[in-house]
Amino acid sequence: MNHPRPLTDDNPLPDAIGARLRSQLGFLIEADRLKTILRQSPLAATDRRENDAEHSWHLAMMVVVLAEHADEPIDVGHTVKLVLVHDLVEIYAGDTPIYHPTMGADQAEREAAAADRLFALLPADQAREIRALWDEFEARETAEARFAKAMDRLQPQLLNWMARGGTWLSPGITADDVRARKAVIGDASAHLWDASKHLIAEGERRGWARPGHTPVQ
Amino acid sequence: MNHPRPLTDDNPLPDAIGARLRSQLGFLIEADRLKTILRQSPLAATDRRENDAEHSWHLAMMVVVLAEHADEPIDVGHTVKLVLVHDLVEIYAGDTPIYHPTMGADQAEREAAAADRLFALLPADQAREIRALWDEFEARETAEARFAKAMDRLQPQLLNWMARGGTWLSPGITADDVRARKAVIGDASAHLWDASKHLIAEGERRGWARPGHTPVQ
Numbered sequence: 183m184n185h186p187r188p189l190t191d192d193n194p195l196p197d198a199i200g201a202r203l204r205s206q207l208g209f210l211i212e213a214d215r216l217k218t219i220l221r222q223s224p225l226a227a228t229d230r231r232e233n234d235a236e237h238s239w240h241l242a243m244m245v246v247v248l249a250e251h252a253d254e255p256i257d258v259g260h261t262v263k264l265v266l267v268h269d270l271v272e273i274y275a276g277d278t279p280i281y282h283p284t285m286g287a288d289q290a291e292r293e294a295a296a297a298d299r300l301f302a303l304l305p306a307d308q309a310r311e312i313r314a315l316w317d318e319f320e321a322r323e324t325a326e327a328r329f330a331k332a333m334d335r336l337q338p339q340l341l342n343w344m345a346r347g348g349t350w351l352s353p354g355i356t357a358d359d360v361r362a363r364k365a366v367i368g369d370a371s372a373h374l375w376d377a378s379k380h381l382i383a384e385g386e387r388r389g390w391a392r393p394g395h396t397p398v399q
Numbered sequence: 400m401n402h403p404r405p406l407t408d409d410n411p412l413p414d415a416i417g418a419r420l421r422s423q424l425g426f427l428i429e430a431d432r433l434k435t436i437l438r439q440s441p442l443a444a445t446d447r448r449e450n451d452a453e454h455s456w457h458l459a460m461m462v463v464v465l466a467e468h469a470d471e472p473i474d475v476g477h478t479v480k481l482v483l484v485h486d487l488v489e490i491y492a493g494d495t496p497i498y499h500p501t502m503g504a505d506q507a508e509r510e511a512a513a514a515d516r517l518f519a520l521l522p523a524d525q526a527r528e529i530r531a532l533w534d535e536f537e538a539r540e541t542a543e544a545r546f547a548k549a550m551d552r553l554q555p556q557l558l559n560w561m562a563r564g565g566t567w568l569s570p571g572i573t574a575d576d577v578r579a580r581k582a583v584i585g586d587a588s589a590h591l592w593d594a595s596k597h598l599i600a601e602g603e604r605r606g607w608a609r610p611g612h613t614p615v616q
Contacts, residue, residue, distance in 0.1 A: 189443055193560070193561055196597045196598065198597040199598075203590065203591075210457070213460055214442055217442055217457075218444050225431055235452070235453040235457065236434045236453055236456070239455050239483065240430065240452065242459060243427060243483055243484075246483065259475065259476015259479065263463060263475075263476075263479070266460055266479070308464060312463075343410070343412065344406060373420065377416045377420055377424070384413040384415070
């Protein structure tokens, strides 16, 4: 797997900045790459696809505004941290579209390799801290991680609604497939899962998602 | 002042979603507009300007990674909330470039009008909560707000460093002007302000910022 050289390799920060802060700033500069990773989702406000950095900000805003709908109490600040870091590994591993037929197969392996490389830019204690946040998000064993995942599934639905279809109309995908992919919202919030099902059902009724069932590859 | 109609006016969310959640989701869809507000800063990772949503995510990551450098103890989760919302008013008020000679004059008035309009999309209790976060950021009277502001000033310096100049080379601006605009970093962190001065001084030495002093209009 080829990873690019860190951006600061071509333009190192001044030596006068101490080593620990220099590595923190180097990591934060490398994080700029998240702004270049495109998702499938079309924006609501203009005619282009969303990138991972915008998406992560949007999820963080959703956590702040929608936390009251969590079925279990959540620590809002911690949940925000989970969504801020949840896509960082895509800087090296790329985005894996939710309805893609094959890319999911080696996704975990690609992303773990990317995490090893990316977080190593940080001081060791912080590399462990950020890695732990990412692992927590992926494992979905805490209420905060389940709510963060629910935001990650609900946000593209808002964009698809505004696009009158969007990725709901991905090749070979039906409204039943969408419901199956979105059901994890119900692990965090019965109320939000109910809203999600209303969006999909009304989308299906209007032809913004295909009716009936097509087997997912 | 002309504000656009909310995005969901053209495509209302299903009535089956209750009124409170529907207004929360309507606000979150309107927030998508932040991804269309361009700043002056050039990205480090690709050749285009940064937008406000990406910028806000980047500041949030900086809070998480750099909080240890705050001179006073800060609540990281709360500081992250401040940076998440700090530019929302630009959805209607637009970005005011830091080195622009005249746009600063009515900035406060434009942004207050935008806040009134935007936050009113939320349920009243949450409109007050988000408005309070924005007011806190602007007032800089808490340690969290001072640190959030420091991130807002430091982040473009990282991008300017990687661009070998960037907005440091705005018309009529010298390294002394840059230092004057960035000095608020020192209100939050002596260590980060020291690093900021190293970036500017080394940039000046390399010709990425103009030497000497030019009066700011």
